[in-house]
Structure formats: C-alpha cells, structure tokens
Amino acid sequence: MEILEPIIVLTLFASVCGALLGFAAIKFKTEGNPIVDQINGLLPQTQCGQCGHPGCKPYAEAISKGEAINRCPPGGEAGIKALAELLELEILELDESCGEETRPRVAYIREEECIGCTKCIQACPVDAIVGAAKLMHTVILSECTGCDLCIPPCPVDCIDMPFVETTSDNWRWAHPNKAAPSNKKNDSLIDVKLVS
Amino acid sequence: MSNITEIVKDSNIVKFAEHKIPGGIHPAEFKSLSNQQPIKTLPLAQELIIPLTNSDHISGELQVNIGDQVSNGQLILASATETMASNIHSPCDGTVLEIDKKNTGHPSSLPLAAILIKQDSKTPQSTGIKKATRLQTNKTNRNWISATPQEIIERIHQAGIVGLGGAAFPTHTKFQTSLGKVNTLIVNAMECEPYITCDDRLLQENSSDILLGALITAKAVGASKILFGIEDNKPEAIANLKNEITSLIKSNYNYDKKNYQLPNIEIVIAKAKYPSGGEKQLIQLLTGREVPQGKYPAELGILVQNVATLYAVNNAVVHDINLTQRLVTITGDCVPQPGNYWIQFGTPISHIIDSLQIDSGDIPHVIFGGPLMGVAISDFNVPTQKSTNCIIFDSNEKLLNNNQEDSHSACIRCGECESVCPVSLLPQQLFWFSQSEQWEQLENQDLFDCIECGACTYVCPSIIPLVGYYRYAKSEIKYLDAKNKKSELAKKRFENRENRLAKIKAEREEKRRKTAEARKLAALNKEQDPDGKKSAIQAALDRVKNKKEQQS
Numbered sequence: 130m131e132i133l134e135p136i137i138v139l140t141l142f143a144s145v146c147g148a149l150l151g152f153a154a155i156k157f158k159t160e161g162n163p164i165v166d167q168i169n170g171l172l173p174q175t176q177c178g179q180c181g182h183p184g185c186k187p188y189a190e191a192i193s194k195g196e197a198i199n200r201c202p203p204g205g206e207a208g209i210k211a212l213a214e215l216l217e218l219e220i221l222e223l224d225e226s227c228g229e230e231t232r233p234r235v236a237y238i239r240e241e242e243c244i245g246c247t248k249c250i251q252a253c254p255v256d257a258i259v260g261a262a263k264l265m266h267t268v269i270l271s272e273c274t275g276c277d278l279c280i281p282p283c284p285v286d287c288i289d290m291p292f293v294e295t296t297s298d299n300w301r302w303a304h305p306n307k308a309a310p311s312n313k314k315n316d317s318l319i320d321v322k323l324v325s
Numbered sequence: 326m327s328n329i330t331e332i333v334k335d336s337n338i339v340k341f342a343e344h345k346i347p348g349g350i351h352p353a354e355f356k357s358l359s360n361q362q363p364i365k366t367l368p369l370a371q372e373l374i375i376p377l378t379n380s381d382h383i384s385g386e387l388q389v390n391i392g393d394q395v396s397n398g399q400l401i402l403a404s405a406t407e408t409m410a411s412n413i414h415s416p417c418d419g420t421v422l423e424i425d426k427k428n429t430g431h432p433s434s435l436p437l438a439a440i441l442i443k444q445d446s447k448t449p450q451s452t453g454i455k456k457a458t459r460l461q462t463n464k465t466n467r468n469w470i471s472a473t474p475q476e477i478i479e480r481i482h483q484a485g486i487v488g489l490g491g492a493a494f495p496t497h498t499k500f501q502t503s504l505g506k507v508n509t510l511i512v513n514a515m516e517c518e519p520y521i522t523c524d525d526r527l528l529q530e531n532s533s534d535i536l537l538g539a540l541i542t543a544k545a546v547g548a549s550k551i552l553f554g555i556e557d558n559k560p561e562a563i564a565n566l567k568n569e570i571t572s573l574i575k576s577n578y579n580y581d582k583k584n585y586q587l588p589n590i591e592i593v594i595a596k597a598k599y600p601s602g603g604e605k606q607l608i609q610l611l612t613g614r615e616v617p618q619g620k621y622p623a624e625l626g627i628l629v630q631n632v633a634t635l636y637a638v639n640n641a642v643v644h645d646i647n648l649t650q651r652l653v654t655i656t657g658d659c660v661p662q663p664g665n666y667w668i669q670f671g672t673p674i675s676h677i678i679d680s681l682q683i684d685s686g687d688i689p690h691v692i693f694g695g696p697l698m699g700v701a702i703s704d705f706n707v708p709t710q711k712s713t714n715c716i717i718f719d720s721n722e723k724l725l726n727n728n729q730e731d732s733h734s735a736c737i738r739c740g741e742c743e744s745v746c747p748v749s750l751l752p753q754q755l756f757w758f759s760q761s762e763q764w765e766q767l768e769n770q771d772l773f774d775c776i777e778c779g780a781c782t783y784v785c786p787s788i789i790p791l792v793g794y795y796r797y798a799k800s801e802i803k804y805l806d807a808k809n810k811k812s813e814l815a816k817k818r819f820e821n822r823e824n825r826l827a828k829i830k831a832e833r834e835e836k837r838r839k840t841a842e843a844r845k846l847a848a849l850n851k852e853q854d855p856d857g858k859k860s861a862i863q864a865a866l867d868r869v870k871n872k873k874e875q876q877s
Contacts, residue, residue, distance in 0.1 A: 174812035176819045184819060255818040274815045298381045299807070300433040301800040305793030306732065306760075 165189045171211045175203040176254035177276030179228045184254060192216070199223050203275075205230035233293045234275035236268045242287035249279035249288065328560040329594065338570050339563065342554075342595040344613035346606045348745040349598040350780045352519050352697070354558065359656040360522035362664035364530055368680050369444055373416055373671030374708040376429035377402055377438040379493075384410035389440070393421045398647045401440060404482075404495075411495040411711075412485035416649040416669035419444040430693060430707040432700050439708075442671070469541050469642050470585045474504060477545040477642055484641030485648045490602075490631030491694060493712035496638070502621065503546045503628045510548040510588075511611060511622075511629045512539055514555040514562070515595065515602030518695030521715040523652040524632045526665040528555075528562035531636060532569045536590075538635030541642050543588045546628055551590045554607050556597040566592060599697065600778040604629045606747050618774060633714070653709060657691075657719035659684045674705040674716065683718050690725075692717040697726045697779040726779045726792075734787035742781035742791060748774050752781040752791055759794040764802050772798060 169189035180200040182188040192198055198212040199221035206223065213220045223230060238249070238258075245263040257273040260266030268279075280288050293299070333339045377383050385404035389395055395415040404410035419442045426436035469477060482497035490513055512535075516524040528535060539551050555563055570590050595601055595610050605616045608627055616622050622629055630638075633651060640646040649670055656663040660683050668677070678685045685691075690703040693713055709716070717724065742752035750771060758766045772795060781791045854860055 169816070172812075174815040174819065176815065184823075185816070186819075254822065255815050256822050257818070272814065272818065274811075295433070295435065296381045297379070297431050297433060297435050297437055299804070300431075300435060301804055302432075302793070302796040304797050305790045 162190075162193060165193050167215060168192050168212065171204070171208060171215060172201060173203040173208060173274075175274040175276045177203060177274070177278060178254075179203070181227070197221065197224065200227045202228035202230050231292075234290045235270050235273045235293055236275065236277075236279055237270075237289045237291055238265075238267055239287045239289065240265050240267060242285055244285055246284055248282040248284065252278045252282045254278060329557050329563065332560065332564055332567060333594065336567065338574075338590065339567055339592045339594065342593050342610050344610050346598075346601060346609050346747050347749050348747040348780060349601065350745050350783050351597070352599055352783060354597075355520045355656070356522050356525070356558065358520070359654050359663040359665060360525050360529075360559075362662070364526055364652065364665050364667065367666040367668045367672065367677065369417055369669060370672045370676035371444055372422070372673070373419075373442050373444065373669060374427055374429065374673060374706070375401065375413060375416065375440045375442065375671040376427075376708065376710050377413060377440060379431065379437065381437075383438055385412070387424070389415075389421050391421055391424055394445075395419060395421060395442060398649055400647075409495055409498055411487050411497070412483060412647075414485055414647040414649050415442060416671050417442060417444045428704050428707055429710065430700070430702055430713075434704065469544065472544075472642075474500075474545045474547065477541060478504075480642050481545075481638060484637070484646070486634065486637045486641060487648075487711050488631060489633035489637060489651055489711065489714065491698075491712050491714055493710075496630075496634055499628070499630075500542070500546055503623045505547060506623045506626060507546045507548050507628045508626045509550045509552060509612075509628070510539060510543045510546065511607060511627055512551065512553045512635060513602060513604070513607055513629050513631045514553055514559070514566075515607060516559070517556060517597065517599045517602035518697055518715075519599075520656050520717055521654050521695050522656075523654045523665050523714050525559045525562050526654075527632055527636060527652050528559070529565055532562070532566045534639045535632050535635050536566070536569050536573060537643065538637070538639035539590075539630075540588070541638055542628070542630055542635060544585075548628065549586075549588050551588050552611050553590075553592045554611050555592060555594055556601065557594050558597045563592060563594065600747055600776070600780065603747065603776050603778060605776070618771070648711070651709075651711065651713070653713055654715040655681060655683075655718070656715065657717040659688060659718040659720055668709050668713075670710055671708045673708050674702065677709075677716065678705065678718075685718060688718060688720060689722060692719070692725050696724050697783065698777065699725060701725050726782050733789045736787055736789060739786060741784040741786065745780040745784050747778060747780060748776060750775055755798075756789065756791055756794055759798040762798075762801070764798070764805065767798050768802065772802075775799075 165186070166189075169186050172185040172189060174185050176184045178184065179202050180188045180191075182191055188196070188201065192212070198216065198218060199209050201208055202223060204212075209223065210220055212218070236258075243260075243265045245260060245265060247260065247262050247266070249266060250258045250260060254276060255272060255274055257269045258266055258279065259269060275290065275293075277290060280286075280290065333341065377385075377387075383402070385402045387401065388403055389399075389401045395401065396418050397415060399415045400412055401415050401421075402413040404412055421440060422443045423441035425439065425441070427439040427441070428434055429437050429439050431437055472480075478497050478500045481500065482495075486496040487493040488496060488499070514524055514528060516522070539553075543549070543551050553566060555566075557563075570592070574587065574590075593611050600606055601610055604622065607629060608622055608625065609615055612625070612627070614625055616625060637648050637651075641648065650667050651670070652665050653668045654663075654665050655677060660681060662681060666681075674691060677683065685705070690701040691705070692699040692715075693702050693707075694700060694715055696717065699715070699717070736753065736756060738753060740753065742756075746752050748771075754770055755767060755772055755775070758770065759772075775792075775795050777792050777795060779792050782789070782793075785791060850860070
C-alpha cells in the first residue's frame with residue numbers, strides 16, 4: 130500500500146502540469162510562422178518577383194521550406210549575408226538566373242505619352258501608381274520600390290526606370306579609406322526642375 | 326596673461342570658470358594673424374549667389390522672380406514661423422539673374438537651389454545701410470523693453486537670423502522652444518578653434534551692441550541671468566566687455582525701472598582649450614551640469630547664443646536691419662592682409678581672392694570654418710553664407726584636420742584619442758566598429774553623441790581620419806534606417822493590396838455563386854411550369870387575397 134501515495138502524488142502533479150501546458154498552448158498560441166516573418170523582415174520588400182515567387186512573403190515561406198537564399202537580386206550580397214546569418218547557412222553567390230544587383234531605381238512615367246490604360250496600376254504590387262482610365266498616370270516616387278513589374282504591361286512603353294539620383298538628402302559620406310565614389314551625373318537621371 | 330588677472334582682480338563681474346570638461350586639446354592658435362587688425366568692409370561683388378537651402382527642399386516661398394529688381398535687405402524667401410527654416414534677404418541692390426542649382430558648399434559639392442543676383446553698381450555701397458539706420462534716436466532703442474516676447478521673436482524671425490556660431494539653426498525656433506523654460510542665457514564667446522577671430526574682434530569693437538543683443542534675448546526668453554563664457558586668450562575683448570557691463574549697471578537708472586529689471590550679468594573666463602566652445606561643453610564648463618543625451622539645453626533652463634547672433638539680434642530689433650552680412654575671418658598664409666571683414670552673404674570666394682589680392686595660385690582648396698571642424702572647398706565660385714565664420718587660404722594642404730587621406734597607418738591602440746574626447750566616448754572602439762561596419766555596436770557605444778570636434782583625429786599618431794570614419798558610420802546608419810523604413814512601408818502596402826484583392830475576389834465569388842443559384846432556381850421553375858401559366862395564376866390569386874385582407 131506504500132506505493133499508492135507516490136502514484137497519486139505523481140499523477141496529480143502530472144495532470145496539473147499537463148493542464149497548465151495545455152492552457153498555455155491555447156492562450157499563447159503564435160499566429161503564423163515566426164521564422165517566415167523573420168526571413169520576410171530581411172527581404173527588401175521590393176515585391177519584384179525576380180525570385181520566381183509573387184512577392185517577398187511567398188519567397189520567405191519558400192526559404193523556410195528549404196529554398197536557396199541567393200535568389201533575391203534587390204537584396205544583393207548584404208541580403209544573402211543577413212539571411213545566412215539568421216538561418217545559419219552558408220553564404221552563397223547571387224543566383225544570376227534571377228537577375229543582377231543594381232543600384233536602387235524608381236519607375237518614371239513619361240506623362241505626355243501615357244494613354245491612361247490603367248494596366249501599370251494593376252501591376253504595381255505596392256499601389257504606388259495613381260491615375261484613372263483614360264487619364265494620365267504617375268508614380269509616387271517615395272513609394273515605388275523599383276520592381277520593374279509595371280514595364281511589361283505598358284502598351285506604349287512610356288515607363289522608364291532611372292537610377293535614384295544622389296541628392297543632398299540621400300548623399301552619404303564616403304568611406305575614408307576607400308576611393309570616394311564619384312558623384313558624376315548619370316545620363317539616365319531625370320532632370321528635376323526647380324519649383325519656385 | 327597678467328592682463329587677465331588684473332581684469333579679474335576686485336571685480337564682481339568677472340570670474341574664472343569653476344568647472345571642467347573632460348579631454349580637450351591645445352592646438353597652435355594662429356589667432357594673432359587676424360585679431361590685431363580693425364574690422365574692415367569687403368567691397369561688394371558684382372554677382373552674388375545666395376543659397377536658398379541646405380537640402381533638397383526649399384522650406385518657404387520664393388518672393389522674387391528672374392528679372393526682378395531687388396533692394397538690399399528685401400525679402401527673397403519667406404519661411405513659415407513654424408518651420409525649422411529662416412527668411413532670406415537680398416544682400417544687395419540689383420537684378421535677379423538666375424534661380425538655379427549651384428554649388429553652394431555642401432560637403433558633397435552637389436548643386437543646391439540658389440539665386441544669382443547681379444549687383445546694381447549705380448546705388449551706393451550696400452553696406453552703408455547699416456550706419457545710416459544706426460543713427461536713429463534713442464527712442465527706438467528702448468522700444469524692445471515694452472515689446473512682448475512674441476513680438477521680439479517675430480522680429481527675429483522676419484530678420485532671418487540663424488545661429489552664427491556655425492550651426493545656422495534658426496534663432497527664432499530656438500527662442501520659441503526655450504520660451505518659459507529658461508532662466509539663464511549663456512553667451513558663447515569662447516571661439517576655441519584655431520585661426521577664427523571674428524567673435525573676438527566683434528567683442529573688441531562692438532561689445533555694447535552685443536550686450537544690448539544679450540539683454541533683448543534675455544528679455545525675450547525670460548532669462549534673469551546672463552553669463553558670458555570666454556577663453557582667457559582674448560584679454561582685450563574681456564576688458565572691453567567688462568567696461569561695457571560696468572557702465573550699463575551704473576546707467577541702470579536710464580532704463581524704465583518699473584517695467585524692466587536688469588538681469589544679473591557675469592563674465593566667466595575659461596582656460597583656452599579646444600573644444601570648450603561646443604554648446605554642451607560650454608554649459609558644462611560654466612555650470613558643471615551636463616545636458617542629458619538627446620535633450621536640449623532648455624531642459625536645464627539654459628539658452629546658449631553666439632555673440633555674432635546677439636549682434637544680429639540687436640541689429641534686427643533695435644535698428645530694424647535684416648541679416649544680410651556677417652563678420653568673416655579671412656586668414657591663412659596666402660592672405661597679405663589677414664583680418665576680419667564684413668562680407669555680404671553670397672559673395673563668391675573668387676571675389677574675396679580678387680579684392681584682397683590673395684595668392685591663391687597654388688592652393689587646391691580653401692577651408693570654410695576652422696582647421697579642426699571646417700570643410701575643404703575647391704570650387705572658388707562657392708559663396709559665403711550665414712554659417713561661414715572663417716575662410717582659411719593656406720598653402721599647407723594638410724592643415725585641415727579631417728581631410729580624408731588615401732591611406733593611414735594601423736591603429737596601435739595607444740589610447741590617446743580616449744584621453745582627449747570631450748564627450749568621454751571611446752574613439753578607438755568607435756573606430757574599430759566603424760571599420761568592421763558593426764552598426765548596432767556603434768549605436769550602443771553612443772556614436773551619435775560624438776560632436777565631430779576632431780580632437781581624436783588631431784592627436785592620433787597613426788593619422789587615422791577618425792572623424793571621417795564616424796561621419797561615414799553615421800551616414801550609413803541613417804541610410805540603412807531610411808531603407809528599412811521604406812521596406813516596412815512597401816511591406817505594409819503590399820499586404821494591404823493583397824488583402825484588398827482577396828476581398829474583391831471573395832466578393833466576386835459570392836456574387837457568381839448567387840447568380841448561379843438564381844439561374845438554377847429559374848431553370849427548375851421552368852421545368853415544372855414550361856410556359857409560366859401556373860405562376861401567373863398563382864400571382865393573380867395572391868393579389869386577390871392581399872386585397873381582401875386589406876379591405877377586412
């Protein structure tokens with residue numbers, strides 16, 4: 130009969146623990162997959178689809194299921210490095226079949242040529258193009274991610290993708306021990322006229 | 326320095342600073358090059374380039390157009406009171422030739438918005454205006470005593486005054502944020518950087534105006550105490566200022582005693598040491614208190630103003646003169662007549678070279694500011710602006726402390742930089758982290774508290790451009806922050822769009838389902854009642870039934 134006491138005590142203890150764990154599992158349930166959110170946080174959110182997925186989040190989900198981390202050209206080398214660090218993977222070279230890493234760019238609609246077909250508006254993954262049917266469209270520069278997705282649907286090819294111009298606002302001090310990057314004017318830049 | 330001890334002896338106005346700041350250096354001063362000559366006025370340039378902004382945006386409304394005739398002191402850019410911007414006035418009589426982007430001395434040498442004015446030589450020297458209005462009666466001199474703080478601040482805003490110590494922060498904004506919080510006005514007359522002597526010279530010749538400016542400022546922000554902080558290497562300025570204060574206190578009866586109480590005025594002398602003229606360093610020297618991280622001096626009840634700013638305040642409030650010129654130290658071994666000159670804003674360097682016969686043939690760049698914190702300018706079309714307190718024309722290319730070298734020796738961990746840092750940071754750690762681009766560590770090490778004074782660079786035996794590394798790290802961190810913010814925004818907008826599209830799709834599905842059901846029902850009805858007679862009879866019966874019910 131001596132054995133009964135520990136059995137009861139242990140059973141009670143186990144059931145209390147079980148109840149607590151069960152409660153915690155319901156109460157503190159994590160919505161979604163936290164690792165996907167972490168990966169998504171490291172992706173550049175250009176939503177360009179160069180990785181073959183319809184946006185950054187789907188790619189983050191694919192990575193969490195084992196897809197290669199080197200398929201994001203806008204994220205570039207720094208992005209791959211950050212992903213490798215997070216997932217404890219080897220640093221890879223950028224997969225060139227997806228595209229090349231370039232300087233940041235923005236879409237620019239040549240407004241006099243725009244026919245107002247709204248096709249680019251539908252293609253833009255971040256709603257950065259405004260306009261209405263048969264009316265001129267334009268890009269909200271501060272919201273454009275430079276993803277290129279508006280270019281193929283345009284029937285009159287009136288969208289350019291110039292590099293983001295270096296201005297006094299986004300200009301950065303050069304590394305003191307590397308040759309200073311030239312501030313040469315790029316030919317593909319838009320000439321911004323002064324609004325007085 | 327026996328002179329100084331004599332000034333301080335038996336005086337209750339002048340005293341020595343009781344507190345200290347950590348670190349600091351004692352570079353060769355080169356001040357006697359330019360502080361012995363009386364102030365002169367530089368002849369007006371033919372064409373003046375007036376910068377409209379220091380960034381990509383013009384915060385204000387342009388008041389002139391190309392071809393317009395402008396007069397000296399006329400408003401050309403009106404800023405709103407609430408913005409962190411100041412009014413800009415024409416520095417001369419003339420015609421607006423261009424409104425365009427020009428190199429105005431931004432460290433990136435990128436062109437920024439500016440106005441080009443061709444001076445009209447028919448009118449007399451524009452600088453004459455200062456003296457003409459100066460002769461006004463004492464009556465106007467007293468107006469400020471009955472003025473409300475808001476009236477004084479508004480006048481300062483109109484006159485386009487900014488901090489002339491070098492930071493060019495709008496003075497009216499600084500006053501506005503200090504209003505009601507401040508009990509002490511500290512006047513910054515330290516001028517601790519080598520070569521620069523414009524504040525020294527201004528005090529030697531115009532200390533009464535500066536004193537009046539200080540009184541007006543104290544009245545505007547409600548300060549009951551004025552402390553002049555000055556280094557012991559300016560005995561003439563201290564003596565002059567002391568005399569002015571003594572006679573002011575004696576003549577206190579001239580002021581309207583009912584409405585005005587003279588603040589308590591003192592001169593505090595500090596041992597010359599760089600960078601004791603930094604705003605936070607000066608407060609620490611004079612009061613022993615440190616401005617908390619991320620806070621403004623107003624939190625300690627203190628407002629700091631540079632002497633040149635107070636001179637401009639006096640000009641604006643008492644003489645109604647808008648800020649269109651400033652005292653600039655022109656010095657260096659290439660200048661035959663180094664000294665301090667009144668120079669209109671917008672005067673190109675090339676004009677200064679011509680009128681002072683400066684031998685600029687061999688120098689690759691001039692230095693705007695001092696040798697420790699200044700910037701190298703190699704385009705001689707760059708104009709002077711409100712923040713330009715000194716221009717150095719020197720044949721020594723290495724004079725500029727922070728100038729970027731192509732290569733430097735390795736850090737030997739000697740620790741010299743740590744002993745001279747006035748903010749008690751660990752410059753060596755900051756350097757290592759900047760070099761290895763560990764941004765988070767840099768923020769933990771309070772990189773953003775660095776005032777970029779250059780003391781660490783000055784003492785570094787390996788000639789490492791330390792400040793260059795800190796500037797690089799700061800701008801990289803800011804860039805990455807902006808990039809993260811942008812990608813956050815893109816993520817949110819993408820998700821919003823996905824949700825919206827999903828909702829539209831679901832609604833469409835629902836609609837399709839409903840129409841399909843209706844069609845199915847109709848088809849079923851048709852099967853049972855091919856030519857619709859049954860339903861017509863049923864409908865008629867229903868109508869009769871309804872009618873009967875209504876009647877009864």
